[in-house]
Amino acid sequence: MKHTMSRHAFYSLTVTFAILSILGQVSTSIYSPFFFDLAIVYGSPVSVIEQSVAVFLVAFSFSQLASGIACDYVNKQTFLFFGILVFIAGTLMVALASDQATFLIGRIVQGLGGGVGVSVSRGLSRQIFNEKQLNTSLSLINIAFAIAPAIAPLVGTLIGEYFGISAIFYFVLVLGLLALILLFSVSHKLAQYMLPATENVLSDTLALIKSTITKIVSTGMASGLLYGMVFCFITSAPSMIMQQFGLTKTLFSLYSLIATLSFVVGSLLNIRLASLSPLQKFKRSSLLIALLSVLFGLTVFCGFANDLLIILAYCYTMFFFIGIAMPCSVTIMLGFSKTSAGFLAALTGFFHLTGAAIGAYAVTLLTLEPTVAFSLSTCILSLASIIICVTFKKH
Structure with missing residues (x-):
């Protein structure tokens, strides 16, 4: 039952949900200091690189909506695995892109995968935590949600300056893989605490x-x-x-x-x-x-x-x-x-x-x-x- 959840299980799940929630934010803000550099790399106007933020957000918002509605009727854990895999695929496209079209398409795929992590992890949090745990978990996730996009540009600057622009996107890829590993590691806990969907x-x-x-x-x-x-x-x-x-x-x-x-x-x-x-x-x-x-x-x-x-x-x-x-x-x-x-x-x-x-x-x-x-x-x-x-x- 929910009240028997151990402290270790609670924080393991909260950390996993936090990383799932911030992937989209990090992937967007981490390369913002290099808009002009990317425009030179792809031989495109800087406005095209700026629009990569918008196309990601369109995909991300629709993904959040669709996955949030669907997660009440399907297995949430499987849905999360699927969303992370899509995000990882989009990140690979962005990292390996040789032209602006591939870069923009990769950002769209990232958005479709990243939106799943936000909505479905919120749905799971409500299902597996009691009221006190839910309040604590969401508070911690909100802190991460606020801090991540603030730190990401500075992290991106350091990575980009020392290792090159493409290294920024490989760093995001590592975060996606970390989220996948963490989700896999807590899968048995999710199976233990998840409740069946409400019929009405x-x-x-x-x-x-x-x-x-x-x-x-x-x-x-x-x-x-x-x-x-x-x-x-x-x-x-x-x-x-x-x-x-x-x-x-x-x-x-x-x-x-x-x-x-x-x-x-x-x-x-x-x-x-x-x-x-x-x-x-x-x-x-x-x-x-x-x-x-x-x-x-x-x-x-x-x-x-x-x-x-x-x-x-x-x-x-x-x-x-x-x-x-x-x-x-x-x-x-x-x-x-x-x-x-x-x-x-x-x-x-x-x-x-x-x-x-x-x-x-x-x-x-x-x-x-x-x-x-x-x-x-x-x-x-x-x-x-x-x-x-x-x-x-x-x-």
Whole structure:
């Protein structure tokens, strides 16, 4: 039974789920300092390499949605093995790519495999852990989820500078193999604690969709657009910071690390603001983000934001408030139903990553100076999010 799980089994499973959850993030952010180098290698515009972030996120988001829905009806352990193998295959394609087309296709395959690890591991966590264990496990995984993309660019810089760009992707391959080995090592524990699927999952999910789909979609869209702002920064930062201001890859990685730490600080503050409901915190954070984005957009178009300090101050403050808003949006989404939590978790990931793809594409499609494209994209996304927030009611 769940309450008999040993401490060793709990942490073994949590570490495995954490690695499965961060593979996609690491594979995306670890090569961001080398966008320009990869463009030279493949003889392509840097915008093509920037779009590799977006195509990955599209595949990743659809994979999360499909696997999250399917995992309630199939063997979750087998599903996880399949997802890791697909991710490893995509990573090999990326590492061995000799042209931009193969590189982009490899990123799509990576996304399809990586999305399985996130949704299915969440479903398994809910099934095998008791309430206290689940809270502890998800907290640890969320820490890894926040720290991994912050550290990855710096790790990628060190590997790329000393061993070459291709070594970065082989490092990701090693992480995928490690996840496979860990999953295999805990397979007997999963078999011991997994429970059979609930027979009424489908009927409960259909009833939820019929009664609450408008609220679910509006919440998902509002939070997804905020998440898209994060990827506006991730995609445009190499051009906006390194190219415009001539900074080194190491400094760029450090500035990216501070941005993620700002997100973590916001998430920690969210825990402290216990007197406010998740809906109140989400609405207020969204409003502040929108006001901040409009102010930054005005300074850019008036020519007053060509200073790196101003740009970074905006980015870090934006990340801080998004750090407050995102956990609240997940809480709101999962609060719609207990029995269909897996379905709702899949939808949450889908909306977040769809928003991320929109943000990543927006800054590449706008043929403007990097800072202008970034400010315009974040302004539009934040305003769209707050407009949707106006329609929110208490659930």
